[in-house]
Amino acid sequence: MVQIAIPFYPFNAFHPWTLTLNTIAFCMILLAGLWFTRRKLRVQEIPGPVDDASWLYGNLPELLLTQPYGKFEFQWQEKYGPVYRFKGCFSEDLLFISDPAAVRYILNDAKSFDFSPNRAFMVSMIFGKDALPALHNGGEAHRRIKNAFSPAFALARLQSCNDLKAVDRLMEQYLERKLSDSNATVDIYHLLQHVTSDIIGEVGFGQKFNAVETNGGDKVVQSHQNVLLLGSRDSKSAILGESIVSHLPRIVLSSMLYLPTPTVRTLHDFRTISEEWAGALLRTCDSTDAGLVGLVGMCIPDYLRLSSPPDFFLANKNKNKELSFDEISQQASSIVVAGQDTTANALVWAIYELAKWPEWQDKVRKEVMEAQGAGTGSDKLEYLNAHIKETLRFHSSVPITERVAFNDTVLPLSRTITTSSGRVITQLPIRKGQMIYVGLASYNRNPHIWGPNASTFDPFRWIDGRYSSESLPGSIGPYSNLASFAGGARICLGWRLALLEMQLVLSEFVSKFRFSFAPGQQNNVVSRFALTLLPVDVESGKPSLSVLVQPIQAHEG
């Protein structure tokens, strides 16, 4: 055999043994490499702020209870990127995701991701099993009901709704009354809660809730407010309670409804009042000659039909049959709850930012007043709409939504993740049952999307051409690539109404009043996450936003 000498190589390279050993070693390295890259990633390998988490509460108190909201969440995003692991109660590994590609995938793959079955069940205990948030978002019933209700909140229909103007007038009267019987300080938070209750009543159901006029509204409004309070996780024990409840078997959950606790009493009252209210609404539909009014007529055009009508609906039995009585009536309360507080708080933060930036407020006012003179529609107002977009971005009314994976799947990523073992991954495998917090607020503050000043309130970002559809990473939600209204099958039903309300209320407010803070007053307000993003008075710990309000003189603008 010919011997070939290879410098620094101790063996004969072509000896059969050497060749065999080399081949085996090579295959083992190859297999090890393959195993290392292909092996299923364990969620524990995703880095995140888990080391300091308490076993009992995990990172949830930092995430959910910190004031101002987001103090930790936005820091974690900066440190770990838009995908990280954090701890829930009892040290459960949870994922926090605000990566654009992953969020888009989660929201749009309705078959693989939705609320956890227990959460949906709890929602059904509150609103009924046919309410949209209680139905599986990939299911036939959810799609059918959503399709039927969506046109009621379409822009053209909302713009033609004269009742919105009536709410305008009420608002103005309320502020004028307030200003005449007190000094110029007004708690704008409570006013806007009432205004948005009245608007959703008028627009959605042709109902007068009279919340502005009576400073609180009737028992329907009150019971909706009470049920909203139940949902706010405002203490460690509430977080723990919710976590335990979310793991209980259905039978135990249902039997909890018979416990003699104040929470259960509030729920019962809410269900009784809502059912009476929705039933009465539907009855009015039948008793008027003008055809369907109330829920069906005002909110849902003719094509909303009933498949199993109670007696009083028999008059309409020839209409196409698409929705049952329960399917219509159970949306009523869930729409009020989903649409009122969210919009109220978006508006409160919009006023907060106007009061904080007086020169910017003057610009918005000038534009609105000139447009009112010229009869220009709100959609054309650059400054006003920039203010609304920036408010929705910076103060996301719904900062987080939760999803659970219904099967093993793989999430696309916009940016790679380096795992704790040093592996770089371009896709994120998700196991069935994994709980995910989708960071809508974090997405809206992601510097890779919104630039280095993502953490600054800067409405000019919407005016100076910094963003075009090309510069933004594909659409997540329905509006300006913001995640504020979510997307996919669970996209917010009332996002157009919310925008219209914001345009209407803000135009009316800035053209009639000037908002400002007394010295030091703005530092007394922090944000808190309680279902939606609330302004909270630092001293009292209660939701409120006190601002100085001064009427605008006729010659100003």
Ligand code: HEM
């Ligand atoms: C600024 C105001 C609003 C914001 C930021 C907002 C945000 C959202 C978000 C993020 C979701 C998805 C929740 C999730 O997937 O967990 C949602 C769902 C929903 N929103 Fe809104 N919303 C607003 C106003 C409204 C209004 C005015 C209505 C009235 C019609 C409304 C009705 C609903 C309903 C019924 C759902 C449930 C949809 C479903 O489960 O398919 N929202 N909203």
